[in-house]
């Protein structure tokens with residue numbers, strides 16, 4: 001199908017992926033209220049059209065943590081994204097490296113940190129989950145240090161995995177044993193081009209970084225039960241202090257949605273905060289990220305770099321997040337859909353598309369430099 005926008009990538013992904021995988025990527029927690037709010041609140045913001053301001057000298061580049069980015073967005077951590085296409089995270093990381101934007105590898109990727117680093121020719125950012133068995137967290141942290149990852153993102157909004165009814169309904173989880181396997185196999189057989197590309201059921205992939213800790217188990221239900229058993233409800237700010245003492249590079253906390261938590265994060269010495277509700281996959285009925293971003297930027301008061309994600313599907317959405325005070329934006333589903341639809345080329349195309357949309361949006365709002373984007377590009381409501 002012809003692709004012009006991220007919404008087309010989503011439709012192409014829906015057609016190409018087996019049902020359980022598309023719904024895992026596309027879905028959110030419980031009734032998906034927050035998932036809907038993220039996009040709806042961004043869409044409800046009105047941009048201010050300005051004219052006759054010479055916007056010919058356009059520059060999208062930004063510097064984050066001493067790293068030069070070609071555009072103010074990056075590919076955020078998406079677990080199991082690698083199942084969307086053969087050696088998927090390597091393909092996405094290559095597209096990101098070629099475009100000059102960072103790629104952040106999830107703890108629960110299908111390709112390992114080593115494979116992604118070798119495949120892309122440079123180390124990615126690494127996203128760390130703190131596991132119940134802290135020796136796993138330590139081992140992952142050691143790997144990130146050895147690999148010289150360019151930033152560490154500690155995700156803190158998952159002391160417990162959110163409940164996603166779509167995963168139950170599709171057979172991704174909640175249908176253990178043969179029944180679940182048979183359902184997923186049937187869905188894969190209905191998607192021959194995906195099955196051919198990734199190998200039946202993504203089997204050759206394994207579960208990258210966590211595979212060594214899964215005791216030789218390689219099935220989807222093994223993954224789901226590993227996750228359920230290893231996410232740790234005892235996590236506190238002390239764990240962040242510990243990670244801060246071990247990690248000297250840029251440290252970001254992902255999953256902040258409250259100004260008080262943002263201030264505590266600054267006091268813990270983090271370099272960056274990612275305002276995120278995990279793409280509406282954790283606390284359903286939590287506010288959209290766009291709605292809380294300005295109050296968090298105010299609370300942080302320049303003590304850390306504030307990034308944001310949630311519902312970003314267009315270049316205009318990126319501009320809006322920056323207008324609300326973010327210094328950079330993480331993409332989630334946008335790149336996962338593109339990877340599913342077209343592998344490395346799909347992700348490259350998606351990045352290019354967002355850059356083009358940003359340029360046009362900036363030109364029509366009368367700004368040429370990313371640094372000029374501020375609340376003035378929004379119509380006050």
Ligand SMILES: Cc1cc2nc3c(=O)[nH]c(=O)nc-3n(C[C@H](O)[C@H](O)[C@H](O)COP(=O)(O)O)c2cc1C
Pocket residue numbers: 024025026038076077078079080106107108127155254276277278279280281309310311312330331332333334336
């Ligand atoms: C399929 C999927 C898997 C995800 N896995 C992770 C993960 O492993 N670690 C993490 O920190 N965030 C994860 N996230 C959350 C994303 O990093 C990001 O916060 C979210 O997708 C942003 O919302 P958006 O997809 O609407 O842009 C995942 C999101 C999706 C859609």
Ligand SMILES: CCCCC(=O)C(=O)O
Pocket residue numbers: 079080108161227278281
């Ligand atoms: C299943 C939990 C790990 C991946 C993740 O963070 C997500 O699916 O949102």
